[in-house]
Amino acid sequence: MKYGYKILSVLLIFYTLIWGLLNSVPRLDILNETIRNVYYHVPIWFAMLFMMGTSFVYSIRALSNSSPLLDTKAFNAAIVGFFFALPGLATGSIWAKYTWGTWWTFQDPKLNGVAISILIYLAYFVLRFSVEDEQKRARISAVYNIFAFVMMNIFIMVLPRLTDSLHPGNGGNPAFAKYDMNSNMRTVFYPAVIGWVLFSVWLFELKNRISVINTKLDE
Numbered sequence: 001m002k003y004g005y006k007i008l009s010v011l012l013i014f015y016t017l018i019w020g021l022l023n024s025v026p027r028l029d030i031l032n033e034t035i036r037n038v039y040y041h042v043p044i045w046f047a048m049l050f051m052m053g054t055s056f057v058y059s060i061r062a063l064s065n066s067s068p069l070l071d072t073k074a075f076n077a078a079i080v081g082f083f084f085a086l087p088g089l090a091t092g093s094i095w096a097k098y099t100w101g102t103w104w105t106f107q108d109p110k111l112n113g114v115a116i117s118i119l120i121y122l123a124y125f126v127l128r129f130s131v132e133d134e135q136k137r138a139r140i141s142a143v144y145n146i147f148a149f150v151m152m153n154i155f156i157m158v159l160p161r162l163t164d165s166l167h168p169g170n171g172g173n174p175a176f177a178k179y180d181m182n183s184n185m186r187t188v189f190y191p192a193v194i195g196w197v198l199f200s201v202w203l204f205e206l207k208n209r210i211s212v213i214n215t216k217l218d219e
Helices: 004-022 032-039 041-065 068-099 109-130 134-162 183-218
Strands: none
Touching: 004 032, 004 183, 032 041, 032 068, 032 183, 041 068, 041 134, 041 183, 068 109, 068 134, 068 183, 109 134
């Protein structure tokens, strides 16, 4: 079990990377072959959200426990989540170019929400490095991280559904599963989600190990 999920994550990612380009997809107007990006863009965002949620949970525990270790794990999870946000943003921008005709549009509330969320988490990282006292840093960072996670969900999950949005499943637009993701695509999409989430857990575990080593070296 120690290495099982790591092997599984690699196998699933390779499977989706290869078969995602080879399997047949619905022939739809505008989307055409770009619909294959749903195998990469969306699962990477799932991994990002999973890690940010993990960071949120550890921050809540750090507030109630005042444990530096829990605060470090919250920070590490946020770092891994931010790492996944970057390729998620890049794949989304490429997709937008071929379907909407532009790399970015400020008329879409979800894109704006993503940009704001990234800035919020960048501020979280800056805040952590600006406070020297360990206990004070843990408390302030935990409170801010909880705020950051709540605001991120409002900006990218709630607000786009209350107004017009170009994204599927938002602003009255039907989600992929409702009108064009057939059973053939699901054999790639769901393994991709599992693979990338497991890979994020692997990176999180590695980051925690590095933090433990650095702590021992400092001591």
